[in-house]
Amino acid sequence: MAILVTGGAGYIGSHMTYALVDRGEKVVVLDNLSTGVLGLVSPEARFVEGTIGEPGVIDSVLSQHEIEAVVHFAGSIVVPESVANPSKYYRNNTAASAALIEACVRHGVRNFIFSSTAAVYGMPQETVVPEDITPAPINPYGRSKLMTEWMLQDVSHAHDFRFVALRYFNVAGADPAGRTGQSTPNATHLIKRACQTALGHYPYLEIFGQDFDTPDGTGVRDYIHVSDLVAAHLLALDHLRGGGASNIFNVGYGQGFSVRQVVSAVEAVTGKPVPVRESPRRLGDPGMLVADSSRLQDRLKWKPEHNDLKGIIRTAYEWERRLNSRV
Numbered sequence: 001m002a003i004l005v006t007g008g009a010g011y012i013g014s015h016m017t018y019a020l021v022d023r024g025e026k027v028v029v030l031d032n033l034s035t036g037v038l039g040l041v042s043p044e045a046r047f048v049e050g051t052i053g054e055p056g057v058i059d060s061v062l063s064q065h066e067i068e069a070v071v072h073f074a075g076s077i078v079v080p081e082s083v084a085n086p087s088k089y090y091r092n093n094t095a096a097s098a099a100l101i102e103a104c105v106r107h108g109v110r111n112f113i114f115s116s117t118a119a120v121y122g123m124p125q126e127t128v129v130p131e132d133i134t135p136a137p138i139n140p141y142g143r144s145k146l147m148t149e150w151m152l153q154d155v156s157h158a159h160d161f162r163f164v165a166l167r168y169f170n171v172a173g174a175d176p177a178g179r180t181g182q183s184t185p186n187a188t189h190l191i192k193r194a195c196q197t198a199l200g201h202y203p204y205l206e207i208f209g210q211d212f213d214t215p216d217g218t219g220v221r222d223y224i225h226v227s228d229l230v231a232a233h234l235l236a237l238d239h240l241r242g243g244g245a246s247n248i249f250n251v252g253y254g255q256g257f258s259v260r261q262v263v264s265a266v267e268a269v270t271g272k273p274v275p276v277r278e279s280p281r282r283l284g285d286p287g288m289l290v291a292d293s294s295r296l297q298d299r300l301k302w303k304p305e306h307n308d309l310k311g312i313i314r315t316a317y318e319w320e321r322r323l324n325s326r327v
């Protein structure tokens, strides 16, 4: 039996693929390489190029390989882009997931792990967010993912099918062994962008919004190392294989850092200046998002091992330098 990793040529999916093959699992990666990079896929995984929503693609993968679980990363992930082009998000995230879930039920694949997001919470009142508040996404990205969670819940009630949805906070850093990392061209996420600015790829980093209700007025996020995130997926897989119930878990450290704190940490780690420019808020950006991950720690026994902002930045920066030296 094999694990199907959709989006396995992408940032988080490629880390998950390495983690699975490292522990001896058979892995099939499905990716259309729209943002993924073939070179990031572990050579020990079977690679299939294809788009989930296209007719026949999923059926062919699920009938050609004995798949016991799906880990679904494929999708679009940039909040401002989702505001500008919502249909892309409902197509790539919601509609593609509907097709994938339906195919799983048709082929008897009963275990499903889903990449969800803290963006389902919108602008929560709570400073540290537990899973059981009512989700209220404020952008199409968050809505496209929340709809997928709802589909998973409904399908799990109707069929012999169980899922774990992991609501990621801000994922950053790279494989400590240097095999993969965030490689998307024109990436917009803060830590990657700040590392690229330190390396001189950009003349300055824009700070989007200085008037949020946060200690220094800039956005606060819970940055989590990709290796700890991947560890949560492995625990979720073991949980489902062991007959565990469907559930939704936050994945974050419970500690927030502002944009300015991240910029200072990048300067400290790299020893290089990160020039900044103050810009207006981005559309759809909440001020603060920090995870209460006690459910994940209690139920799946998740123990973060890389909870250190500078350590996260160090691996991200190492990866960025490696990308640089390949150009």
Ligand code: UDP
Pocket (backbone or CB within 6 Å): 079, 170, 188, 189, 190, 191, 193, 205, 206, 207, 208, 209, 218, 219, 220, 221, 259, 282, 285
């Ligand atoms: N941010 C910023 N400049 C950038 C990229 C991001 O000021 O070039 C801010 C953004 O407004 C948010 C935080 O950094 O407060 C994290 O943004 P990111 O895009 O990394 O992730 P998101 O939280 O939007 O998923």
